[in-house]
Amino acid sequence: MTKLAFLGAGNMNTGIIKGLLASHTVSAEMMTLTASTQERSKAKAEVLGVNYAESNEALIQQADVVILGAKPQVLMTLLPTIDTSLWQNKLIISIAAGLTIEQLRQMTLPEAKIVRIMPNMNISLQKSVSGIAYSTNITQTEKTLVTHLFEAIGSTYVLDEKDFVTLTAIAGCSPAFTALYVDGLSRAAVAQGLPLDTSREIVIDAMIGTLLNLKENHLAPWDLINQVCSPGGTTIQGVASLEKDQLTTTLFNAVNATIRRDEELSQ
Ligand SMILES: NC(=O)c1ccc[n+]([C@@H]2O[C@H](COP(=O)([O-])OP(=O)(O)OC[C@H]3O[C@@H](n4cnc5c(N)ncnc54)[C@H](OP(=O)(O)O)[C@@H]3O)[C@@H](O)[C@H]2O)c1
Numbered sequence: 001m002t003k004l005a006f007l008g009a010g011n012m013n014t015g016i017i018k019g020l021l022a023s024h025t026v027s028a029e030m031m032t033l034t035a036s037t038q039e040r041s042k043a044k045a046e047v048l049g050v051n052y053a054e055s056n057e058a059l060i061q062q063a064d065v066v067i068l069g070a071k072p073q074v075l076m077t078l079l080p081t082i083d084t085s086l087w088q089n090k091l092i093i094s095i096a097a098g099l100t101i102e103q104l105r106q107m108t109l110p111e112a113k114i115v116r117i118m119p120n121m122n123i124s125l126q127k128s129v130s131g132i133a134y135s136t137n138i139t140q141t142e143k144t145l146v147t148h149l150f151e152a153i154g155s156t157y158v159l160d161e162k163d164f165v166t167l168t169a170i171a172g173c174s175p176a177f178t179a180l181y182v183d184g185l186s187r188a189a190v191a192q193g194l195p196l197d198t199s200r201e202i203v204i205d206a207m208i209g210t211l212l213n214l215k216e217n218h219l220a221p222w223d224l225i226n227q228v229c230s231p232g233g234t235t236i237q238g239v240a241s242l243e244k245d246q247l248t249t250t251l252f253n254a255v256n257a258t259i260r261r262d263e264e265l266s267q
Helices: 011-022 039-047 055-062 074-083 101-109 121-125 140-151 161-171 172-189 198-214 221-228 235-244 248-263
Strands: 005-006 032-033 063-070 091-094 111-118 128-134 154-158
Touching: 005 011, 005 055, 011 032, 011 039, 011 121, 032 039, 074 101, 091 140, 101 111, 101 161, 111 140, 111 161, 121 128, 128 140, 128 161, 140 154, 161 248, 172 198, 198 221, 198 235, 235 248
Parallel strands: 005 032, 005 063, 063 091, 091 111, 128 154
Antiparallel strands: 111 128
């Protein structure tokens, strides 16, 4: 049985642990964590029902797979202090935003087996979208294990590492972009006299239904748009208005802006 070590027990690693437990993918006794202090590790482990280690070194030593889920700046300080021999024969999975496979190797072992994963915050609902990039020395068996683990918390997409920045813009930022859309449409309904709570619920339910329709019926967006826009009807007027106000261009600009910021931060 594979022993998983979680370095960091914040929102993301906790979400992964909960997802693995809820889906019966990994049992609690096979998972161990650390947080910023031993007391914090103990408290987090007790809540989740998993083990904790007394130190990060002890955590790594007893594991087959180490999931790096502390903040990137914490890992950049912490990883170089860990004895490199501890990383021998470990599969290292990093969910840290912006840290490349090459940087992670420099901070662990030059030949380390690294899997870089970019999940999004919907992990807590087991609805994450996770991009995966592998270092070249990962075996097929290890890839199967990684897919098995991360499909327990949502969907997975294997990508070139160079495409992670775009993935982050459309999947990582998506909860914020989508929430903004929900808010705008809900408040437009408030302007027409509906209470905010009601309009928000309506918008969310309508969106969930639409997204399921697109996904489960394998529809291209314009197929669905054409279905809803009856000749001389109301929807075509709304669609024309959105396009006149350059919704598509606005979305292109938002993605470009997030990518520009990502590039600034990684310099
Ligand atoms: N949040 C997102 O939407 C998102 C999306 C994709 C990727 N990520 C990446 O996921 C990682 C975790 O993000 P998060 O939102 O889960 O952060 P978080 O909630 O702040 O959790 C960070 C965890 O790291 C622990 N930690 C700090 N110093 C440590 C140390 N020296 N040794 C062991 N653990 C230590 C913290 O311990 P305490 O609990 O004691 O503070 C905490 O449990 C980040 O690298 C981030 O880039 C986040």
